[in-house]
Amino acid sequence: xxxxxxxxxLRAYLHGLPGVDKVGAEQRAAMLGTxxxxxxxxxxxxxxxxxxxxxxxxEGADTPGKVRALCAKAxxxxxxxxxxxxxxxxxSMVPVAAEAxxxxxxxxxxxxxxxxxxxxxxPIKLADTRAAVxxxxxxxxxxxxxxxxxxxxxxxxxxxxxxxxxxxxxxxxKVILETxxxxxxxxxxxxxxxAMLAGGDFxxxxxxxxxxxxxxxxxxxxxxxxxxxxxxxGRIVGVKPAGGIRTAKDAIKYLVLVAxxxxxxxxxxxxxxxxxSTLLNDLLLQRTKMATGRYxxxxxxxxx
Amino acid sequence: MPERLAVRxxxxxxIGGAFPRSESGRSYPVSSPSGETVNASLAxxxxxxxxxxxxxxxFPKWAGATAYNRxxxxxxxxxxxxxxxxxFIAETRDAAGVxxxxxxxxxxxxxxxxxxxxxxxxxxVAGPYFNLSAPEPTGVVAVVAPxxxxxxGLVSVVAPAIVTGNTVVVLAAEDHPLPAITLAEVLATxxxxxxxxxxxxxxxxxxxPWLAAHMDVNGLDLTGATDPELATAWERDAAxxxxxxxxxxxxxxxxxxxxxxxxxxxxxxxxxxxxxxGV
Numbered sequence: 001x002x003x004x005x006x007x008x009x010l011r012a013y014l015h016g017l018p019g020v021d022k023v024g025a026e027q028r029a030a031m032l033g034t035x036x037x038x039x040x041x042x043x044x045x046x047x048x049x050x051x052x053x054x055x056x057x058x059e060g061a062d063t064p065g066k067v068r069a070l071c072a073k074a075x076x077x078x079x080x081x082x083x084x085x086x087x088x089x090x091x092s093m094v095p096v097a098a099e100a101x102x103x104x105x106x107x108x109x110x111x112x113x114x115x116x117x118x119x120x121x122x123p124i125k126l127a128d129t130r131a132a133v134x135x136x137x138x139x140x141x142x143x144x145x146x147x148x149x150x151x152x153x154x155x156x157x158x159x160x161x162x163x164x165x166x167x168x169x170x171x172x173x174k175v176i177l178e179t180x181x182x183x184x185x186x187x188x189x190x191x192x193x194x195a196m197l198a199g200g201d202f203x204x205x206x207x208x209x210x211x212x213x214x215x216x217x218x219x220x221x222x223x224x225x226x227x228x229x230x231x232x233x234g235r236i237v238g239v240k241p242a243g244g245i246r247t248a249k250d251a252i253k254y255l256v257l258v259a260x261x262x263x264x265x266x267x268x269x270x271x272x273x274x275x276x277s278t279l280l281n282d283l284l285l286q287r288t289k290m291a292t293g294r295y296x297x298x299x300x301x302x303x304x
Numbered sequence: 305m306p307e308r309l310a311v312r313x314x315x316x317x318x319i320g321g322a323f324p325r326s327e328s329g330r331s332y333p334v335s336s337p338s339g340e341t342v343n344a345s346l347a348x349x350x351x352x353x354x355x356x357x358x359x360x361x362x363f364p365k366w367a368g369a370t371a372y373n374r375x376x377x378x379x380x381x382x383x384x385x386x387x388x389x390x391x392f393i394a395e396t397r398d399a400a401g402v403x404x405x406x407x408x409x410x411x412x413x414x415x416x417x418x419x420x421x422x423x424x425x426x427x428x429v430a431g432p433y434f435n436l437s438a439p440e441p442t443g444v445v446a447v448v449a450p451x452x453x454x455x456x457g458l459v460s461v462v463a464p465a466i467v468t469g470n471t472v473v474v475l476a477a478e479d480h481p482l483p484a485i486t487l488a489e490v491l492a493t494x495x496x497x498x499x500x501x502x503x504x505x506x507x508x509x510x511x512x513p514w515l516a517a518h519m520d521v522n523g524l525d526l527t528g529a530t531d532p533e534l535a536t537a538w539e540r541d542a543a544x545x546x547x548x549x550x551x552x553x554x555x556x557x558x559x560x561x562x563x564x565x566x567x568x569x570x571x572x573x574x575x576x577x578x579x580x581x582g583v
Contacts, residue, residue, distance in 0.1 A: 294544070295353055297360070297520025 010154045014193060020185035020221055029216035032260055033253040042252070046287050049251040049279075050081055051269045054109055054240065056088040056277050057304070058116075058208065064096045066304070071100035073302055078284050079291075085269040086139060090115070091132040098136025109174070110137035113164055116178075116207035118143035122160060129167040140164070141174045141204060144191065146181045154194060161198035174202035174240055179218045180210040188218055192225035202238040208275060213243025216257060223261040239266065242275025248286040251279060277304065315344040315481065317351055317505060318488035320358030321498025327351050332506065334481055337394040344481045347504035349514040352473065355502035356518055359444040359471040362499030367441045367469035375416030377495050378467055382409040384490045395482045396454050404560055405459040412463035412568075419468055419568055427576070434579040439572040441469030442548055443522030446515035448508050450528040453559045454480040458487060460559055461527050464567035466500055470523065473502045475512055477528060481505035509534060516541040523571045526551040548573075 037045055055074045057066060067089055074084045086107035089097050094110045101108055110132035114120035120128075129140055142164050148156040165173050175195035179188050195203050203222055206213040219241045226237045239262070245251060251274060258266045266272050281301040288296040315334070316323040325331075328348035336342045366374070385392065385406050392402045420439055427435040445465045450457035454477060465472045476484035488503045504511060508528060515521055516538035524542045529535035532554060542549050550570045 294517035294519060294541075295356070295514065297518070300519060 010158060010194070010197075011152070013197075014154060014190040017186075017189055017193060020189055022185055025185060025220055026217045029220045029257060032220075032256050033216060035253075035256045037252050037256065043287075043290050045252045045255050046248060046283055046290065047082055048267065048269075049248065049255060049274065050077060050283050050287070051083070051085060052273050053084040053280050053283070054086045054088045054242070054273045054275045055084045055280060056208070056242070056275050057093075058088070058090060058111060062090060062093055064093070067093045067096045068100045069302075070304060071097055071106075073280070073304065074101065074106050075104050077280060078301065079288065081284060081287060084280065085273055088139075088141065088275065091128060091135070091137075094132050094135040094137045107139050107172075108137045109139035109141055110135075111141045111143075111176075111207075112137075113142040113160075115141070115143050115176075116209040118145050118178075119147065122163060125160070126163060126167045129164050133167070133169055133171045137171060139172045139174060140168050141176055143176045143178060143207060144195065146178055149182070149187075149191060149194075154190075158194060158198045161195060161200060165199040172201040173199070174204045174238075175200035176204045176207055176242075177222075178207055178210055179205050179214075179222075180212045185217070185221050188221045189225055192222050193229065196225070196229045196235075196237050200237065202240050202273070204240040204242055204273075204275065206241075206243040206275075208243035211244075214241035214245055214275075216253060219254060220257055220261055223258060223266070226266070227262045236265070236271065238271040238273065240273040240275055245274055245276050246278050246282060248279075248282045251283065313342070315342060315485050315505065317345050317347055317355075318485070318492070318501070318503040319351065319355045319499075320362075320502065321492060323488070323492070324351075326506070327354070330506075334479070336482065337397075344485070344505045347475075347506035347511055349511060351504055351506075352511045352514045353518075355473040355504055356444055356446075356515065356520055358499035358502055359473050360520055362497055363441075363443060363471045366466070366471055366497055366500045369469070371417035371420065374467060374469065375413050378409065378413030378416060378463065381490060381494045381496060382406055382413060384494045385409060385487070388486060388490060391486055392455055392483060395486060396480075398453075398455075401453060401456045405456040408456060408459050408563070409463050411563075412467045415464075415565070415568060416467050419565070419572070422565070423569055423572065424574070429578075432581045434581050435576065436579065437574050437576045439468070439569070440575050442571045442573050443470065444520065445470045445472045445523035445525060445548075445571050446512070446518070446521050447472050447474045447525040448512055448528035449474055449477050449484065450557065450559075451477040451479060451530060452556070454483040455487070456559045457527075457557075458484055460563060461525055461567070462487075462501060464563070465523070465525065465571055466496075468568050468572055470571050471500045471502075473504065473515060473521070475508040475515070475528070476503055476505045478505075478507055512538055513541060516547075517544065519545050521545075521547060523548040524550070525567075525571075527557070 086109045088109040112129040113125035177191040285296045326345040327350045330346035331343035424438045429435040
């Protein structure tokens with residue numbers, strides 16, 4: 001595809017994308033959120049959602065001990081619940097997570113490229129990425145340069161993503177658009193296409209450090225983008241909403257959104273992820289409620 | 305002049321300091337003070353779940369408030385009940401009962417900063433330690449309010465639970481929910497933090513099993529459980545996570561008698577601290 005769309009055409013191409021009907025997108029997202037998912041479907045949805053979780057800790061106060069505890073939880077969330085998809089940490093914690101998750105099949109994701117602002121020179125971003133990959137990360141969550149994107153320097157953003165993708169080597173690249181800073185749905189659609197054209201394997205809504213983070217409407221626009229990108233190029237790109245998804249109910253709404261917008265192909269941990277830290281606990285509580293028939297409580301899950 | 309139309313009231317639940325309708329959208333008929341039939345919300349299990357969540361999130365702050373502060377807030381509530389005395393009398397048709405309820409509330413308010421002295425204190429131990437027992441609130445208490453004595457009975461089960469720092473989910477008496485709803489209006493305007501008291505109207509037989517089995521509820525007061533078979537079933541459910549259960553004898557309770565401290569101590573747990581004394 002990059003052969004078809006030259007960077008020189010990028011501006012014309014991105015601005016040639018159809019605009020997003022804001023009211024329509026929000027209404028459709030809200031309407032899909034009213035679907036009722038019950039009994040066996042709910043049970044399956046909860047387990048699928050657990051398998052899609054990127055268990056995340058991105059705090060200045062992260063310690064090796066905390067990361068190891070999180071990894072233990074990622075392997076065995078509780079009861080007979082399935083393992084999560086990945087553990088997402090800062091680059092300095094990658095060696096700890098890689099060691100703790102060895103042999104489990106759980107991916108080690110690392111944020112990189114001067115997360116969360118992305119305001120660093122390119123060589124530093126690339127060194128950040130290479131260090132994370134070298135230490136054992138097999139998924140890299142990069143942030144795009146929003147300053148460049150918003151001032152219309154699409155080529156620069158494109159080149160940076162291409163360069164980071166190259167630095168990733170074998171590792172999967174997730175491109176964080178930080179939709180809370182992009183202001184309009186049109187920008188979200190353009191940034192999605194830009195990231196996919198540049199070779200991103202996943203497009204991710206947010207860093208979780210900016211409000212608003214993931215919203216159903218933003219995720220809807222991104223799901224439409226990956227669907228249309230597949231139709232145009234045949235390449236399948238994943239989507240990861242992150243930040244602000246705290247309850248099992250919200251997670252199930254997102255799954256409905258995925259199935260109805262992108263299609264059931266995307267109902268797979270390789271193509272759809274939740275970036276979350278507290279969501280897992282609520283999924284486990286709801287799972288327990290389904291199994292025992294009694295409401296569970298926060299005393300029965302870990303504090304993290 | 306046409307005759308003025310009275311504003312008809314919608315009787316709602318009280319959850320987390322707000323007055324929502326039942327999540328289920330259901331209501332059931334009860335009789336109002338003026339004798340006409342009105343609709344009260346018929347709470348569902350999801351309302352009970354939401355109420356427990358509200359009570360749980362209110363617990364740390366309420367339990368952590370100073371006893372003096374809790375006492376002041378309870379006195380304030382008594383003042384507000386006094387202000388609505390006429391309304392309560394109209395709803396209960398029992399002036400003596402309303403006055404007794406206000407006096408009972410004040411009596412419990414006084415216990416806020418005394419219960420720890422009476423039921424806690426220093427213990428003599430054979431070692432160089434200062435050993436101290438302190439009663440602490442147990443957490444979220446689900447209360448099935450008694451069907452008789454609508455206000456005095458209600459006050460006599462709610463006040464002792466919250467004065468020590470617990471938060472409660474109250475299932476109001478099925479046939480007489482109006483005093484409970486009016487009490488909710490009192491609580492909403494008297495500095496009591498949102499979620500400390502949550503009041504559900506409807507059928508306790510429907511909602512109580514969910515509270516009895518709820519793993520995030522720490523105490524269960526079965527005073528209003530009139531059917532012994534149901535009460536036994538709920539007590540059995542409550543055993544799953546070792547809830548503190550209060551199940552008075554099935555004989556009619558004399559609400560005007562001296563209540564003693566039993567209702568407060570049932571929902572307290574004792575924390576004992578060993579502190580090195582030095583040489």
